[in-house]
Amino acid sequence: MLSALIFDMAPKDKKSCMNILDNHKDVNISGQAIRMVICALCRGEGLDPFDFLSPLSKCQACLGKGQVEVEEPLKQCAYCEGTGIQPYGARPMCVVCEGKGVVNIREPNEICPDCIGSGRAGDDGIPCLICKGKGAVAKKAFYKGK
Numbered sequence: 001m002l003s004a005l006i007f008d009m010a011p012k013d014k015k016s017c018m019n020i021l022d023n024h025k026d027v028n029i030s031g032q033a034i035r036m037v038i039c040a041l042c043r044g045e046g047l048d049p050f051d052f053l054s055p056l057s058k059c060q061a062c063l064g065k066g067q068v069e070v071e072e073p074l075k076q077c078a079y080c081e082g083t084g085i086q087p088y089g090a091r092p093m094c095v096v097c098e099g100k101g102v103v104n105i106r107e108p109n110e111i112c113p114d115c116i117g118s119g120r121a122g123d124d125g126i127p128c129l130i131c132k133g134k135g136a137v138a139k140k141a142f143y144k145g146k
Contacts (some may be wrong), residue, residue, distance in 0.1 A: 033072040039078075040084030040101025041093060042066065050092050060092075061099025071104040078119030078126050078135025088125030096133035108139040 060062030128134025
């Protein structure tokens with residue numbers, strides 16, 4: 001019953017919710033560039049989109065802020081297709097992107113050879129074990145021998 005509710009909450013047009021708020025980059029402690037993006041789960045409203053506890057409950061992904069910090073480079077979450085909503089099961093928030101709708105992918109990268117970019121492991125409803133649901137893996141460096 002809960003999974004039916006989750007599917008009903010998914011955007012009908014399947015458009016990505018990946019919206020960069022500004023061109024300003026910050027740097028975290030490890031020197032990685034970070035960006036603020038609009039929360040995909042609540043679509044920037046800051047409220048729980050499922051109204052589980054109360055219509056005034058805060059969003060689980062952004063904690064009511066309407067935006068989230070994500071390390072660059074950014075890529076739309078392949079597993080939830082950028083919606084932030086768990087596509088299978090009873091858990092409302094995507095387990096791969098944690099409701100953000102975007103994931104950090106190292107560059108250079110290529111489409112995951114196992115899931116072919118879908119982020120899903122067959123029909124099981126679990127994230128791909130090779131790319132961890134991101135749909136892409138780090139590109140392997142090939143060196144020519146002498």
